[in-house]
Amino acid sequence: MRRQSRTTFKGALITALALLAFAGSTATAQDVATGSATATLVLALTVTADQALAFGQVYQGVAKSVDKLTTADAGIFTITGQPDAGIAIYMQLPDYLATSVGVLGPGDDRMVIAFNDTDCNIDTTGTGVPAGFVGADGWIDEDPHNIVNATTVGSAGTNVYLGGRVTPSVDQQAGAYEADIILTVAYVGI
Amino acid sequence: MKTKHGLFSRMRLVSVGVTLAALLVASTASSQEVAVGQATATVLTVLAVTATAPLAFGNVYQGVPKTIAKNTASAGEFTITGQVDANIAIYMQLPDYLATTTGDDRMVIAFSTADCNIDTTGAGDPTGFVATDGWDDEDPHNVTNATTVGSAGTNIYLGGTVQPSVDQTAGAYEADIILTVAYTGT
Numbered sequence: 613m614r615r616q617s618r619t620t621f622k623g624a625l626i627t628a629l630a631l632l633a634f635a636g637s638t639a640t641a642q643d644v645a646t647g648s649a650t651a652t653l654v655l656a657l658t659v660t661a662d663q664a665l666a667f668g669q670v671y672q673g674v675a676k677s678v679d680k681l682t683t684a685d686a687g688i689f690t691i692t693g694q695p696d697a698g699i700a701i702y703m704q705l706p707d708y709l710a711t712s713v714g715v716l717g718p719g720d721d722r723m724v725i726a727f728n729d730t731d732c733n734i735d736t737t738g739t740g741v742p743a744g745f746v747g748a749d750g751w752i753d754e755d756p757h758n759i760v761n762a763t764t765v766g767s768a769g770t771n772v773y774l775g776g777r778v779t780p781s782v783d784q785q786a787g788a789y790e791a792d793i794i795l796t797v798a799y800v801g802i
Numbered sequence: 803m804k805t806k807h808g809l810f811s812r813m814r815l816v817s818v819g820v821t822l823a824a825l826l827v828a829s830t831a832s833s834q835e836v837a838v839g840q841a842t843a844t845v846l847t848v849l850a851v852t853a854t855a856p857l858a859f860g861n862v863y864q865g866v867p868k869t870i871a872k873n874t875a876s877a878g879e880f881t882i883t884g885q886v887d888a889n890i891a892i893y894m895q896l897p898d899y900l901a902t903t904t905g906d907d908r909m910v911i912a913f914s915t916a917d918c919n920i921d922t923t924g925a926g927d928p929t930g931f932v933a934t935d936g937w938d939d940e941d942p943h944n945v946t947n948a949t950t951v952g953s954a955g956t957n958i959y960l961g962g963t964v965q966p967s968v969d970q971t972a973g974a975y976e977a978d979i980i981l982t983v984a985y986t987g988t
Contacts, residue, residue, distance in 0.1 A: 661839030670843050671888065674987035687839055709843055725841060778843050782984065789843045798834040 654694035657765075659797045662740065663688040665774055670723075673782035680733050680775035683743040687774035689795045690740060695767040698800040701734070701759045706791035709778065721785035723778055729755040731775045738768030745773060849884035849951075851983045854926065857960055862909075865968035872919050872961035877928040880958040880981045884951045889986040892920075892945040892958070897977035900964065907971035909964055917961040918942040924954025931959060948986075 665687030670676045678685045691699065708722040716722070730753035733742065737749045745752070751761045756774055763770065772795065857878030862868045870876045882890065899908040916939035919928070923935045931938070937947045942960055949956065958981065 657833065657835045659835040659837040661837045664840040664842050667841070667843035669846050671846055671885065671985035671987050672849055674985050676843075676987065687841065689837055689839060691835075706841060709841055723843065723845070774839075776841060778841075780843075780845055783848075784845050786845045786848045789845065791841045793839040793841055794836060795839065796834065796836045 654697060654799075655692075657691070657693040657699070657797060657799060659689060659691045659795055661688075661793075661795070662690050662771075665776055665793065667776075667778050670778060670780050672780050672784045675777060675779045677777040678775050680731055680773045681742050681745065682775070683741055686742040687772075687776075687793060688740060688742065689772040689774075690738075691765060691770040691772070691797050693765045693799070695765055697765050699763050699765055699770075700798050700800050701763055701772065702796045703732075703756050703759070703772075703774075704792075704794040704796070705756060706793065709789035709791040711785065711787050711789055719785075721787075721789075723780050723784060723789050725776055725778050725791065727756050727774070727776045729757070732756040732759065733773040734759070734761070734763055735771040735773065736764060736766035738766045738771060740769075740771050742771075742773040846885040846888065846985075847883075849882070849890070849983060849985060851880060851882045851981055853879075853979075853981070854881045854957070855879040857962055857979065859962075859964050862964055862966050864966050864970045867963055867965045869963040870961050872917055872959045873928050873931055874961070875929060878958075878960035878962075878979060879926065879928060880960075881924075881926065882951060882956040882958070882983050884985070886951055886953045888951050889988045890949050890951055890956075891984050891986050892949055893982045894918075894942050894945065894958075894960075895978075895980035895982070896942060897979065900975035900977040902971060902973050902975055907973075907975075909966050909970055909975050911962055911964050911977065913942050913960070913962045915941040915943070918945065919959040920945070920947070920949055921957040921959065922950060922952035924952045924957060926955075926957050928957075928959040 665678060666685045667676050667678055668685065680686050705727055706725055708724050710716055710722050711720045732754040733745050734751040734754055735745050735749050751763065754761060855878060857870060858876045859868050859870055860876065896913055897911055899910050901908045918940040919931050920937040920940055921931050921935045940947065
């Protein structure tokens with residue numbers, strides 16, 4: 613009977629010692645660190661149509677051009693966002709102006725509009741003044757159908773200036789004509 | 803068997819993943835923008851030209867030329883309407899002869915270099931025209947002076963001379979005079 617008690621005590625002691633040792637090693641065998649994943653969203657990209665490409669009064673049979681350097685009449689878009697961020701620009705250009713928007717009906721008419729491959733300037737100074745633009749201010753004589761040059765958002769924004777040409781027919785119907793020009797801009801991630 | 807440590811690790815990864823997903827959604831919403839601009843134009847008043855009165859020589863005699871002055875009631879007359887004060891270019895296609903309706907005879911017609919008046923008052927009266935009303939003594943073959951559309955329209959008055967031959971066939975003769983007008987854009 614006494615031997616059993618001694619054995620039990622020894623086992624308990626060994627167990628206790630082992631537990632103590634384990635407790636000590638538990639404190640140093642594992643550690644935890646908390647890292648993090650972070651991201652900073654840059655300034656949101658915005659684009660606005662500031663001014664229509666305005667041909668004004670036109671005559672039947674007399675073609676009329678508006679130069680992209682004409683402050684009063686050139687089309688103007690303004691892009692704002694993260695300065696110096698690379699952006700891709702796409703312009704959806706119309707083939708004609710019409711007397712009404714949407715499906716043309718009886719009495720409506722169309723007038724051809726065309727854009728040549730140098731009818732666009734891209735101004736990264738953000739001044740918004742087509743007449744004051746020079747080549748050093750951005751990209752000059754761009755093809756509005758296919759703007760390939762890398763473009764950036766200027767610190768004060770980036771402007772897109774657009775010219776074009778309408779060709780009224782000799783029997784063009786009198787009245788107001790219009791068409792949409794859609795500008796899509798996206799960050800390229802550089 | 804899951805340990806408390808394992809549970810904590812899984813929760814931490816989930817929260818990081820949710821945060822990253824939120825950031826990704828936010829960046830998608832602002833990575834592209836679209837603006838719709840416009841191109842606009844206004845076509846001015848339609849240009850219209852009508853032949854108001856024929857150049858009428860009336861009765862003529864074999865072998866006897868007959869002239870109609872541009873400032874008489876028998877003068878040919880055209881009327882042009884359109885955008886007031888807009889410049890227009892005028893071109894007249896003049897015949898070399900009149901012909902019978904059956905085409906079996908012809909009679910020569912001629913126009914001098916002063917057989918045309920251009921009246922910008924729109925009065926439509928060749929007899930009342932004076933030089934200050936527009937342009938006088940114009941060459942109908944080549945109207946070179948800048949012309950404008952008058953507020954009440956612009957009239958063209960035309961004279962000419964027919965030269966019947968001595969054996970000219972009796973009957974009615976006629977020919978077309980074609981007037982073309984276009985805006986110049988100025």
